[in-house]
């Protein structure tokens with residue numbers, strides 16, 4: 001589990017280094033084998049086969065699920081995301097038929113885990129949407145998004161939404177030392193495990 005989250009966060013970190021909202025997603029089968037991965041590529045100009053890039057729709061979960069063979073039954077698969085899925089990605093999870101979605105950090109701005117639809121399709125295959133119980137991953141997922149929203153692409157709406165719900169994390173993200181740690185690591189193309197250690201020290 002720890003390893004899966006680290007690998008999923010490495011995707012989010014690659015997005016951060018690439019100047020895009022840091023979110024990563026990974027689909028595992030029932031045995032824990034990796035089936036597909038995706039990263040947010042909203043601001044990326046680099047094309048990746050089978051994934052969206054340079055688009056407002058280029059979300060991590062959508063990109064992971066886009067890689068699933070449509071003939072594969074993924075009801076017993078789990079999609080891990082570093083951030084609570086938005087309405088688009090909850091919709092994509094329903095369309096893909098994935099059984100479970102687990103997210104590290106809540107997204108008080110655009111998170112849609114509580115989104116409810118009532119049609120036959122949703123009744124038959126709405127995934128279980130679960131928050132990761134280990135709050136260290138919650139903090140890391142939120143910190144990445146917050147530092148990005150403060151430091152790289154100013155997004156006051158996102159920061160204000162977190163301030164209402166998780167004010168301590170906003171305080172950490174606004175700390176000059178935390179921001180310098182992330183900024184320097186991104187500039188140095190540091191591997192994710194070094195960033196995790198620095199942020200959890």
Ligand SMILES: [Zn+2]
Nearest residue numbers: 059086088089
């Ligand atoms: Zn999304």
